[in-house]
Amino acid sequence: MPTLEYFQVESTEPAGGDLYRRIASTVITDHDILRVLDRLRIFIDPEVPIFIAVGLTRTVPRNIIVSDFSGVTYDGEKVILSIADETYLAPLLELLWKRFGKDRIMQPDRFTIEMHLSAEEQKGIEELIVADPTEGLFKDLIYTMQVICPEGFKVKKQSFQNGRFWFVASENTLQEDVLPLVQQQFAIMEASS
Numbered sequence: 223m224p225t226l227e228y229f230q231v232e233s234t235e236p237a238g239g240d241l242y243r244r245i246a247s248t249v250i251t252d253h254d255i256l257r258v259l260d261r262l263r264i265f266i267d268p269e270v271p272i273f274i275a276v277g278l279t280r281t282v283p284r285n286i287i288v289s290d291f292s293g294v295t296y297d298g299e300k301v302i303l304s305i306a307d308e309t310y311l312a313p314l315l316e317l318l319w320k321r322f323g324k325d326r327i328m329q330p331d332r333f334t335i336e337m338h339l340s341a342e343e344q345k346g347i348e349e350l351i352v353a354d355p356t357e358g359l360f361k362d363l364i365y366t367m368q369v370i371c372p373e374g375f376k377v378k379k380q381s382f383q384n385g386r387f388w389f390v391a392s393e394n395t396l397q398e399d400v401l402p403l404v405q406q407q408f409a410i411m412e413a414s415s
Contacts, residue, residue, distance in 0.1 A: 229246075229259075230262070230264070230414065231243040231246055231266070232263070233267070234269060239266065242264060242266055246262075253365070255366050258279050259279060260278040261277055261278040262275065263410065266372070270392070270394075271375070271392055271393055271394065272390065272391075273375050273389075273390070273392065274404065275371075275388065275389045275390075276387070276404060276411060278386055278387075279359065281385075285355070286352050286353040287350060288352060289348040291306055292314075293306065299338055299340065300336060301336070302335070302336050303334070304333060304334060305333045310352045310353055311332075314352050317350065356382070363382065364387075364389060368391075371391045372391075375392055376393065377391065377393065377396050378390065378396075379400055386408070390403065390404065
């Protein structure tokens with residue numbers, strides 16, 4: 223199992239920091255997100271009170287498109303998708319129904335989808351994005367940080383962009399702009415690597 227290149231927990235209370243390092247390590251392992259984390263830094267100040275987690279993810283797989291799991295055959299106004307992997311079948315059907323309407327999408331068997339589309343509508347079928355792996359990753363990361371953060375810290379803000387994520391929580395109202403606090407933790411993390 224891969225390990226984090228960098229994992230640090232800092233607290234204004236050293237004993238609390240050690241405890242949260244153990245908690246974070248256990249939760250990260252239990253939620254199976256170690257494989258996607260490259261670096262993680264957690265800062266906790268119980269006096270303020272504030273919990274800040276910043277991190278970097280490993281390379282995330284690209285978007286899943288129709289041609290990744292399906293063969294596409296064109297026959298005039300009929301487009302036939304031959305499904306090789308059912309993993310993305312449900313989201314594909316939802317996407318096609320929303321885009322073209324249920325009346326134009328047929329599924330004669332579980333591995334075949336037939337669509338009646340104009341030449342213009344057929345353009346780019348192979349490139350349609352069916353799934354974005356970062357959506358699930360972000361939800362998993364945020365859920366994991368919610369489990370790690372202290373009980374009662376219900377006021378939360380978070381972000382995930384370009385392999386960088388942050389999560390800030392408090393039991394009090396957070397200041398409107400938490401970015402300076404987040405950037406400070408990123409700077410400490412990056413200086414320590």
